[in-house]
Amino acid sequence: GAVVSQHPSRVICKSGTSVKIECRSLDFQATTMFWYRQFPKQSLMLMATSNEGSKATYEQGVEKDKFLINHASLTLSTLTVTSAHPEDSSFYICSATPRTSNSNQPQHFGDGTRLSIL
């Protein structure tokens, strides 16, 4: 089945550091990838939609200068948390939709990245 790889799975860093998270579709081309943020015991909150070859679309309230998204190829999207602070600590999950997918095909999720800012 379709596989999405997300890396790293866990990162701990100091306040002020920028952190890059990668999301790769391993066996399909993904025109669109999604980035979510999840707090403990809460639902997934969509942060942005990443489109290959164009600018990401951010959800209301998400700072685009804080959360930089790059989707340079059909198999890779990156989320960079710039100048991270403790309030950015969270669980970040990506998902990808195959290029020829209809919307009845499910999004394929990465295993998530647990980000802890000290």
Added chain:
Amino acid sequence: AQTVTQSQPEMSVQEAETVTLSCTYDTSESNYYLFWYKQPPSRQMILVIRQEAYKQQNATENRFSVNFQKAAKSFSLKISDSQLGDTAMYFCAFITPNDYKLSFGAGTTVTVRA
């Protein structure tokens, strides 16, 4: 805008018993797709089951089945013969053909007791 409501924050079930999770949604679209995702303690998102709105027949995947009531905009999940490995948070999700964004409910935490 689409909204998905899961009114049961937590549920507990004895092993081998049956549990039903409720989900309601609100949309003006006539064509859409519904999903149930499972998120175990590992936090990996796992697709459990999906339903196309134009199909009247309820979807079934082994021990998991849905009761899809389109007029009532209801999409409940039944887990039969519950197993310890079913312990997880379950999310109901909704998507329309015009918008590839998934709308998630708040989730229901299911605990299966031995």
